[in-house]
Amino acid sequence: MPLLFPEEDASDVRLRYKPDVINGDMDSIRKEVLDFYRSLGTKIIDKSHDQDTTDLHKCITYIWDFAPDANKSSLCILVAGALGGRYDHEMGNLNVLYCFSSLRIVLLSDDSLIYLLPRTHHHEIHIQTSVEGPHCGLIPIGAPSRSSTTTGLRWNLNNTEMRFGGLISSSNIVVGEKVTVQSDTDLLWTISIKKL
């Protein structure tokens, strides 16, 4: 965080950007970092006994338990750092979207954002053209799609079949400010993030 505010004093930045919770199996966090945030009052949840789920999964579970039921549908979890690095980690993070398909979870990198479009709904995606696009994709990870239909893309789908080994919608372009998607399977929506 201090590197993103080079004109400010690093300590001031660190005090301002204090996490509420640090959760995970604690095998990567440096001791001085843990001590620093603990001393500021950050809640430390040590899940080192749990080797069955990823750190992201643990965090999503925590948020799920923490949020009152009434608020779950209006909750949106933004995840930084889920992409890149070890590929098995990236896939494990992607799987979390599917495991918690009733929760809005957005995976973000410098270049792209990703979220799940559950098959249970029609979807309207309002494109914030000042910050995202135009490059986008609809990806049938996990299961092929016998029929997907879209509007608002350069190359729309029309009851089109999509599967790995055949057609997937990558290198597509959003045209305008609204995209609609309907599919018989869960699809991953991805759109490029403009250099802000």
Place this chain on the structure above:
Amino acid sequence: MDLMHHSSTFLLPTIPLHHRPSLTYALVVLNQTLPRFAPLLWKHAQLRLCADGGANRVFDEMPLLFPEEDASDVRLRYKPDVINGDMDSIRKEVLDFYRSLGTKIIDKSHDQDTTDLHKCITYIWDFAPDANKSSLCILVAGALGGRYDHEMGNLNVLYCFSSLRIVLLSDDSLIYLLPRTHHHEIHIQTSVEGPHCGLIPIGAPSRSSTTTGLRWNLSKYMSTLL
């Protein structure tokens, strides 16, 4: 069901002489930061292609991997055999430089239906004699990271060319397809890879997968679903 052998010997400084299977390597460089071991992949490859902006990467970044050498010398040494793609990313001076050195330039700007990687794989497929296709292994640098729709398009290429050995490489990981048509033996080169690994059912769920050699093996008694 036939057995298919896999081994990441392309990450070793020298490939052992009598190593089986004996493979011919081709290298495709895409438009992402070169992995730090790119010169090693280049050395093992008999055919080196740049997909469009991948040529910018070789031009700009190979010299950075040899900081003690003169950049021009490095560029002359790491000259791609082919530059293929829709040419919307390669810089003009890079294109002119490699063209003047004799690199074959294949302009596919009319073809907007396939990714640059797909075009390169097609080129290699057409180029390799049929007899040699099963001993061909295509190494791809720069397929991961960057725009996520690109990464997924690159992953799809593995499935579209499932009878070809294609390995996607980044600084952190390598990925290849294990087709359902074969049993697979993966010989781990412990000096250069591992221990972290994964088996991912992208594209379709797996009702039954079985493994040995992993900390947490899969058995037919478990279901494996994404």
